[in-house]
Amino acid sequence: MEHRQAIKIMSVVGARPNFMKVAPIVAAIRERKRTGRNGAIEHILVHTGQHYDRSMSDSFFADLDLPTPDIHLGVGSGSHAKQTADIMTKFEDVLLQQRPDLLLVVGDVNSTLACAIVAAKISFDASGTRPVIAHVEAGLRSFDRTMPEEINRILTDQLSDLLFVTEESGLNNLAQEGVSSAKIHFVGNTMIDSLLAFKGKADQSSILDVLGLRKNGNGCGPRIKPYALLTLHRPANVDTREAFLEILEGIADLSREYDIVFPAHPRTQKRIRDFGFEQYFEATEPGNGSGTIRMIGPLGYLDFLCLMKSARLVVTDSGGIQEETTCLGIPCVTVRENTERPVTVESGTNTLAGISKQGIREAVTRQLSKTFMKKPPQNWDGRAAERIVDIAVATFERETACASC
Numbered sequence: 001m002e003h004r005q006a007i008k009i010m011s012v013v014g015a016r017p018n019f020m021k022v023a024p025i026v027a028a029i030r031e032r033k034r035t036g037r038n039g040a041i042e043h044i045l046v047h048t049g050q051h052y053d054r055s056m057s058d059s060f061f062a063d064l065d066l067p068t069p070d071i072h073l074g075v076g077s078g079s080h081a082k083q084t085a086d087i088m089t090k091f092e093d094v095l096l097q098q099r100p101d102l103l104l105v106v107g108d109v110n111s112t113l114a115c116a117i118v119a120a121k122i123s124f125d126a127s128g129t130r131p132v133i134a135h136v137e138a139g140l141r142s143f144d145r146t147m148p149e150e151i152n153r154i155l156t157d158q159l160s161d162l163l164f165v166t167e168e169s170g171l172n173n174l175a176q177e178g179v180s181s182a183k184i185h186f187v188g189n190t191m192i193d194s195l196l197a198f199k200g201k202a203d204q205s206s207i208l209d210v211l212g213l214r215k216n217g218n219g220c221g222p223r224i225k226p227y228a229l230l231t232l233h234r235p236a237n238v239d240t241r242e243a244f245l246e247i248l249e250g251i252a253d254l255s256r257e258y259d260i261v262f263p264a265h266p267r268t269q270k271r272i273r274d275f276g277f278e279q280y281f282e283a284t285e286p287g288n289g290s291g292t293i294r295m296i297g298p299l300g301y302l303d304f305l306c307l308m309k310s311a312r313l314v315v316t317d318s319g320g321i322q323e324e325t326t327c328l329g330i331p332c333v334t335v336r337e338n339t340e341r342p343v344t345v346e347s348g349t350n351t352l353a354g355i356s357k358q359g360i361r362e363a364v365t366r367q368l369s370k371t372f373m374k375k376p377p378q379n380w381d382g383r384a385a386e387r388i389v390d391i392a393v394a395t396f397e398r399e400t401a402c403a404s405c
């Protein structure tokens, strides 16, 4: 590695769940600059364009105070192979041009793996110099290789030089896979950094009023009508008629008891149209217990966080929402057979329902009958990004010192 004053860090985002994981790292770098701490950092933000709708991407930049990406690859949707290959081809040019010291990839989406592969094989000079590859959210495993995300996780971890782990299971999984412990750092969860940083701001969201979920009057008792929050987007759950219908039947009782607010991912909206499921999702007045689900478009970060904070129950197939509800102490039913985030189940807020209607019904009843204490998992304290930046800078300083001695 050539000797330079500043460390050049490149971070990659591509899809919705990446934005809240990178935002605190950008903020930690900004803070380091502001306070003039040792180790100047030049930071470059690359957006692959895997997600491109305003509601899936731009609105998160605004909500999370993220700067406009320095480089946008404009890749868009496609099959896994095409999307991954398009990102790789475009990202190779970017890497060769920018020559960062450290490449930071987050999570488990196609953009994560695509950029890690390119960086692992690139050569900036005749001696084979390439960036240090750092994976944020390393070590999570569902042990289900039918999930594209599991393939992305395993391969990204194998290619990474620095592995930043969010929960203890990650340490065990990486040890099982033979990853050297010298590369692994249990730093906590940058998605939770964002949640803690923006939870206050989320209270200012008008989404509860917009959806008519606030009670009028000054009487005592809760001022928010009880509602459940639903998200579904996994191909295994929404891409076949049978699987999707099974889930809808699983939550039918819940929808007669509570309003269900459903901010639907674009792929899910498309499936609803394809399968002619519109009758399950009528736009109903709140509180009429009609058995239909109130479908709305994807929400921005602050609106969604606001809805999550006050929900009676969350039903989801997302990975990140399992963690966010754990941190908030909100009961969560995960419509999957497995989770790569076991700490959320151990904490009690999350339960795995499976994908049968019976399993979902039972899980809903189980979660509604409990009350939870907020007890965040180890290191979910809002300081993960700070630790990551400190370790990145220390690694760079060690390497430059070695190169010049």
Ligand code: UD1
Pocket: 015, 016, 017, 050, 051, 052, 053, 056, 057, 077, 078, 108, 109, 110, 111, 148, 149, 233, 265, 266, 267, 318, 319
């Ligand atoms: C991706 C991630 C998944 C993550 C999810 C969060 C992979 C393999 N999957 O899945 O882990 O949980 O993001 O949302 O990387 N679409 C739009 N507008 C957009 C983006 C997507 O309309 O801005 C539609 C397109 O029809 C596209 C489909 O959604 O074909 C799927 O998008 P894609 O990025 O391939 O995967 P996700 O299902 O979003």
